Amino acid sequence: MVDSILKANRAYFDLDLLRALVMVADCGSFTAAAARLHSTQSTISQKLRRLEELAGHRLLDRGVRDVRPTDIGETVLGYARRMLSLNEQLGEVLSGSGAATVIRLGVPEDFAAGRTTRVLAEFSRLHTRVKLEVSSGLSRALAEGYERGELDLILVKQRRGSREAVACWPEPMCWVDSASSPAYALEPVPLVAFPPRGMYREDMIDAIEGLGRRWRISFTSSSLGGIQSAVCDGLGISLLPARAVSSGHVVLGADSGLPTIDGIELALLHRPSADPEAKALAALLIEMLAQDGAPG
Structure with a gap:
């Protein structure tokens, strides 16, 4: 009973x-x-x-x-x-088999190679049962994917303090022109930019209008490499992270009249409930970023 x-x-x-x-x-x-x-x-x-x-x-x-x-x-x-x-x-x-834990990582295109891939390789050697799925793209798209639950861990560029993050680092920015075929003196000023809603685009337009100069979008690309090449070849000026400046660029200093853009940061995000493996990967990325604040 x-x-x-x-x-x-x-x-x-x-x-x-x-x-x-x-x-x-x-x-x-x-x-x-x-x-x-x-x-x-x-x-x-x-x-x-x-x-x-x-x-x-x-x-x-x-x-x-x-x-x-x-x-x-x-x-x-x-x-x-x-x-x-x-x-x-x-x-x-x-x-008799071990199912792998899957970590879906999202990074900006300029972090999808170099030191980042070396860190990911190191992580994979230490965590043999973890499967990494790495996506690269514009920060806004990565953040939206994270919010929809499609990504577990993301490194994004954002307005300073716009999202609560596990860790943040300032992202120094530079105005760049072509070293061989400068375009800043042209009227209207040709701008090389990411697509609408892309990072830095609004900053560029606001800055040029603040100087009372006319502007036009001369080249658009969702690829950082495309932006870098277009500036090098004289298609226009752009606003890029300092670590993305190449030998084919010239940095436009204070004498250009262009304002300093200092409101951008790198942010690493994962949920409090993230798997221990995801948190371990985040710790490695934090260590990488902390070494000089701007790896690539």
Whole structure:
């Protein structure tokens, strides 16, 4: 009799429901979680409602812009992660193979080679069961992908203090012209820029207009290499990170009248709930960036 009562009152938590909770908490939204789980938003919502019924508590605070776990939700999340991890470990033992942890890293194009790849290679040698998926692109696109839950760890350029980050570093900027075919004296001033909504574009336009000069966009590219080459070949001036200045450029100093742009920073972001391996990779990237503040 007692045994039957205990069985009737005992909640059995389906791993599928716990996985939905973890994904929503990590992504911060039902839409992103549904995409990650190859499901629909309504299905994820139903799973969360069922889990809350089983738990007898509200597990998530559903805000206007994001979804956050409640205090009891944080407790359930801790158990959910351990249960899912144990389930994966059991599967690995029974199958005789180890499933790799996947870390999806996003970096700007100018950080997709050089010292960054050497750090990633070092990390892979130390963490043989981790699979790295590295994407490069414009910082705005990387940040949007991170917010949608498509990336786990990102290094982006942003307005100083615009996002809370694990670590930040100032990004010194330089106005550059061609060393062989300077264009700054031309009217209107030709500008080599990233596409609309790209970093630095608005700064360039505001600065030129602030000098009372006319301007035109002479060349647009989403590639840093394309921007660098266009300036070298005399297509116009541009605003670039100091570490992106090449021998084919000349830096326009204070005598040009152009203002100093000092409101840009590099920011490294990951979620507090990130896997230990993702945090270990972040620590290596922080060490790399701290050495001189502007690696490439």
